[in-house]
Amino acid sequence: MKFAAIHQIAAGFAKGDAISLEAVAIRDLCRDLGVASEIYVPAERIAPDCRTAARALEDYRPGAGELLIFHYSIQSPATEAFRRSPARKVVVYHNVTPGDLFRAFDEPLAARLEAARGELAEVARAADAVWADSAFNAAEVAALGLGGVRVFPLLFSAAAFDVAPDPVVRQGLSGPSKKILFVGRMAPNKCVEELIEAFAWYHKRLERRSELILVGSERACPRYFAMLRMFAAELDLMAVSFVRYASPAGLVAYYEAADLFATASRHEGFCLPVVEAMSKGVPVLARNVGGVPEAMDGAGVLFDGASPAELACLMHRLISDSALRGEVLASQQARIRRLQARPVRQEFEALLAAL
């Protein structure tokens, strides 16, 4: 191995977060290769239950012959640490959500996102190599005039979901109603309001015994979350549940109980939850945008240009048409088999060898 250690830095760390999961998977890969590896994150951005998995960025001390991998997604103190580090450097671009989508709800956050997009070219030039977790993200970097961006698709570890479902959550989901699930941050780019409106059509006109379960933190944009609550209330939708936090066991219970996973997100660098849903045998309905088609890889259902009523009818068909459902599930099982057969270690070693 050409590196004495391979460390990673990121803007935040939390259980279930896609970037955190990838950082853990890379750290484990490095350790399997016999290389010391740690994850460093600004101390105040490490979730309290993750203090053993990630170390404080303030404790990062680069040594000779090391490699530093920077997971780039937003402006944070990690960017400055990356700039200063004398180690060989790789930036992994996970996409930065366009600030415009946040402006109505939180203009300081919109400014941070725009700044992060503005800094991307400089950060990428400071690196010895740029990796992107989807071809969509790689194309964004290439559009800045940077060549040689390598695609290293976001790592999915089925083992992270290999836990027994939370019995309390499962008990709460044991009713006969049809369950439509969304998992993701409650952020404006996810367009959860479009999902709620589609569900209103489905619930009021097609299947009264149904519920929409929205699992995801509201902390990224509380004002957007307030709008969603208000919108669900004005549509008189008691059947919409907002679940702000789910443990891995809780998340497994939601996936296992779901009849359909749906997302109307309009900006995604990859979208790990669609892969998670596929691995749990839940039909996936997603907007054909950004890195989502890569995450789906020819499986599930992709839509574009659908009105809320059309989306509701599509949900209905996917839940009630067993032939269509079978076709979708078969494509998803094939997708998961391809993912499981992915030679991750060889891909990673090839990327390291190219440095």
Added chain:
Amino acid sequence: MHLTVAGKDRSGDLGVEVAAAAAQLQASGSVGALAPEHSALVLKAAADRADYLRRYLGLLGLRHGVRTADYYVPRGPGWRGRIAAAMKTALWKLLRYQHDRIAFQQNAVNELAIAALEFQREETERELAELKRRLALLERERGGPAP
């Protein structure tokens, strides 16, 4: 509508069927209870956080009431479902007789709390405008911006 199922373009068959079913649904009316200008979605057009707050309080002012009249009773399948729904409807009418008095009081409290928020916001804006005016005056007198 473009539709891809299991990697195949199904816009021409499934997409058309879904669009026809949706048109049938829409012909029977909308699912929203409010006019678009009163919908929570107007918040998406806010210029900034201050504008968001103004719009939010305006929308909140329209939503102070606990509604009891249009309570929906779900109907299960078969004759058992019909009987259960009839019983629940009768029970709800009976409960409303007492419940509406409580709802009336709660609605009044909600409305007063929202008005208090609005008064507080107006007062804060007035104080801020006054402070900005006095700061500008001081800076003019000093001949430069305050440190």
